[in-house]
Amino acid sequence: QVQLQQSGPGLVKPSQTLSLTCAISGDSVSSNSAAWNWIRQSPSRGLEWLGRTYYRSSWYNAYAVSVKSRITINADTSKNQFSLQLNSMTPEDTAVYYCARSSFYYNRWGQGTLVTVSS
Amino acid sequence: DIVMTQSPDSLAVSLGERATINCKSSQSVLYNSNNKNYLAWYQQKPGQPPNLLIYWASTRESGVPDRFSGSGSGTDFTLTISSLQAEDVAVYYCQQYFSTPYAFGQGTKLEIK
Numbered sequence: 663q664v665q666l667q668q669s670g671p672g673l674v675k676p677s678q679t680l681s682l683t684c685a686i687s688g689d690s691v692s693s694n695s696a697a698w699n700w701i702r703q704s705p706s707r708g709l710e711w712l713g714r715t716y717y718r719s720s721w722y723n724a725y726a727v728s729v730k731s732r733i734t735i736n737a738d739t740s741k742n743q744f745s746l747q748l749n750s751m752t753p754e755d756t757a758v759y760y761c762a763r764s765s766f767y768y769n770r771w772g773q774g775t776l777v778t779v780s781s
Numbered sequence: 782d783i784v785m786t787q788s789p790d791s792l793a794v795s796l797g798e799r800a801t802i803n804c805k806s807s808q809s810v811l812y813n814s815n816n817k818n819y820l821a822w823y824q825q826k827p828g829q830p831p832n833l834l835i836y837w838a839s840t841r842e843s844g845v846p847d848r849f850s851g852s853g854s855g856t857d858f859t860l861t862i863s864s865l866q867a868e869d870v871a872v873y874y875c876q877q878y879f880s881t882p883y884a885f886g887q888g889t890k891l892e893i894k
Contacts, residue, residue: 709831709874709885726882760830766878767821769842771830 664688666761666772674755674779680748684761684772691737691744692717697764700735700746703774704757714764715744751779783808783877787886793894800862802889804875809855812879819879822851822860824871825888831874835860867893 670682684698691698697716703709713725715735725733734747748755756779763770784807794800810819818838823831833842835851838858848863862869870893875886 708887709876711882711884724881762830764878764883766819767833767836767876768823768831769833769836771832774830 664763664770666763666770668759668761668772668775670775670777672776672778674751674777675781676752676779678751680746680751680755680759680777682746682759682761682775682777683743684745685741685743686763687742689763691715691742692739694718695765698735698737698744699762699764699768701760701762701768702755702757703760706754707757710757712746712748753779755779782882783810783880783884785875785877785884785886787873787875787889789889790887791890791892793892794862794865795894796867797864798894800865800869800891802860802873802875802891804853804858804860804886806856806858806877806879808879810877810879811855818854818858819877820851820853820858821876821878822849823874823876823885824869825874826871834873862891865891865893 665687667685674680697714699714700712713735715723715737732749737744758774758776760774761772762768786805788803820838822835825831839851850861852859872888872890
């Protein structure tokens with residue numbers, strides 16, 4: 663059974679960087695058939711896909727246009743996890759952040775992390 | 782980008798009755814080469830992440846009760862709950878995975894009448 667466990671802070675100051683990690687059990691971050699995603703949810707934006715990383719003989723990333731200049735998603739094969747870094751946080755980035763596994767559709771989700779951007 | 786629009790925004794149905802939620806995509810999500818619709822449905826209860834119910838528009842995820850069914854093709858899709866149970870109170874989302882960004886609908890809140 664694939665499980666995803668998120669960790670990271672729930673409070674970030676404006677202009678600072680958000681860092682979240684998603685630990686994978688029951689699958690490999692290097693799987694050739696899965697992608698590893700970050701998605702956020704807020705009342706104003708709904709469910710918004712932010713980006714993903716995946717391995718198909720090489721590592722690939724894809725990012726949403728809305729955050730492309732501020733986002734980095736990395737995989738750590740030694741720890742079987744992947745991470746999100748989102749720079750220059752503003753109050754508009756306040757949301758519940760989820761990691762999720764996909765093979766086309768999202769079939770496993772992390773528990774979610776409420777991230778509040780406030781001084 | 783493909784935009785997903787659900788209707789209605791909210792719905793109240795009596796226990797044991799049928800609930801129907803609609804989802805429309807701004808472009809077709811049918812991939813002609815394999816005749817598959819790249820459309821999924823999720824259920825989200827308060828304080829929980831979304832839970833996959835249906836993929837390929839009509840394939841139920843393992844463990845999902847058979848009162849949940851999906852139908853439709855191209856741009857118009859429907860999620861049907863044949864006999865509403867109390868535990869089905871939730872927000873339901875459709876999502877296309879035909880092209881990035883893989884957009885979700887705005888959600889339909891389902892309540893008991």
